Amino acid sequence: MSLQHRTRPWDGAPPAGRPFAAVRRAGARPAALWPLALGGVLAVSVVLALTIGPADISPLQAARSAAGRVAGAGTGTSPAGRDAAGLSSVQEAILWQLRLPRLLTAAFVGAGLALSGAVMQALTRNPLADPYLLGLSSGASLGAVSVLLLGAAVVLPLAAFAGAMAALVLTLTLAAAAGSISPSRTVLAGLAVSSAASALTSFVIFFSAKGDSYREVLNWLLGSLAGSTWTSVAITAAAFLLAGVPILLTGGLLDGFSFGDNAAGALGLNVPVLRWVLLAGTAVLTGAMVSVSGSIGFVGLILPHAVRLLTGARHRVLLPAVALAGAVFLVWADTLARTVFEPREIPVGIVTALIGAPVFAVLLWRRKTQT
């Protein structure tokens, strides 16, 4: 047995993960610090992004206004914050009724999509898996667009969730009909369902949309956070608490899937039940996120790959780190989307695709050079 360590092409230029690899030989596991670090980055990102934009609000003013609001909430006198920060009532409203709910929605949507992607990649053992692959996003879009054009916008999140769930059940039934649910069959079935749902979505738009609804639907299909309200925050936060947190807590089990379903079963995991429960969880997440933001691409695909380079592939560390990194990513992508072409705003899905596609190409290239 050869003990010789093969030289890898990137040995000369150590990527960020290298120093940790060296420490890990001593038995420590500093990779577990990544979630903490990313949590800090997220907090700073939200505060910074809150003050970026045309309304000319400084971080100090925002902080004073926030402090005022907290104090005001304590004593029951709400306008105290504005006086202390020296903000106009318009600036106040921009800060607390537009930017903050939008930022928080972006954070939850980013976290939910990235987490869903990581879980799906583990369950299907397919590095290309993400909410789009199994048809969930297309299903959610179809549900939402149908409701949107029929004019019953009240049940939008519910319709999106139902669409995602229906797409998931259809995908897995289709995969199971051809034998056991294998990774490749799941992916092929997902592609079929996704194409069908996309075609139906286009069909619904083509037949029903008139005048302004074209724009609305387009925003919807490309993904946009422009319409975020505190209701969006509530929907996405609830979905994350309901489905995301349980997934984060039991994510260690996903490691058992690394070597195939048989190996997972021999490790004492109930493979079919776990797969259904976890995929249903991602359907809840994806449905809720798509219902407030439309289908934002690449977050679920790219972030798990990028974060794995930092933390390694153990899901106990990877999943929280991916959720936090997804939140940070979408906060900044949305900030770019609303400020770069000011006063025009572009759908955030365009930004994530423009960043995501080249990043994905780099990741693919790195994979190739490593093996």
Next chain:
Amino acid sequence: MSTAGQAAAGELRTHGLAYSAGRRLILSGIECALPGSAVTGLLGPNGAGKSSLLRLIAAVLKPTAGQVSLAGTDLRSLKRKARAQHVAFVDQQVDADVPLSVSDAVLVGRLPYRPAYAAETSRDEFIVQRSLAQVGLEGFGARRLDSLSGGERQRVHIARALAQETGVLLLDEPTNHLDLSAQAGVLGLLRGLARGGSTVVAALHDINLTAAYCDHVVVLAGGRVVASGETAGTLTPELIRSVYGVPAVRLDNPLTGRPVFAFGGTDQP
């Protein structure tokens, strides 16, 4: 070398085990005894049901009839996690570029010992290091799994099974795609584990490797056991001819003193 673990080793027995996939009968009436402290080779042509039998024993597949017992206990009567503390299974090499490190891959073997939400303990870490040492991979812990050679990777899979601390170790074609010295390395390792008390069962394709390393053999053909017993007495040229349709002669390997088989062409036109 210490034994693989505290869990009960001992004799594995299958009782009237049958399995069908859909309407296709894969295995039927499988009665065999797989002794403890020994390496048993599972032989048979492609499609004979070797993999299915191992998966039934590992309880990854559900039999259509019959049961598997370990030292008298029905394995299916145990809870999943408890069973995973008695029986470990190394599947055919799935060619996955798993981005795990070697020690993380072995740590997966500790899953049956903790609740879903719990982090690994220092004892888990210790057992991972011990398992890596047992398979001769000290110092490989931080390497990425996909940077290893085929033989090293198979050793990692065996270390993962050892980390499960089971008395029974099942392996599906552990020497596939390995070069000569890696094959000998893996099978020598399995013999060492059997000497330590483990019940080792390996599905193999190579009759001569089986003859050289296995104490017992079970030969399957067409979903049934056609022969089983001590290797030297069971593996005969007649058996090989009837099972594989290939004429064979038995020789003695002057290097090892174990039997080897030389094969002629098929005797069917």
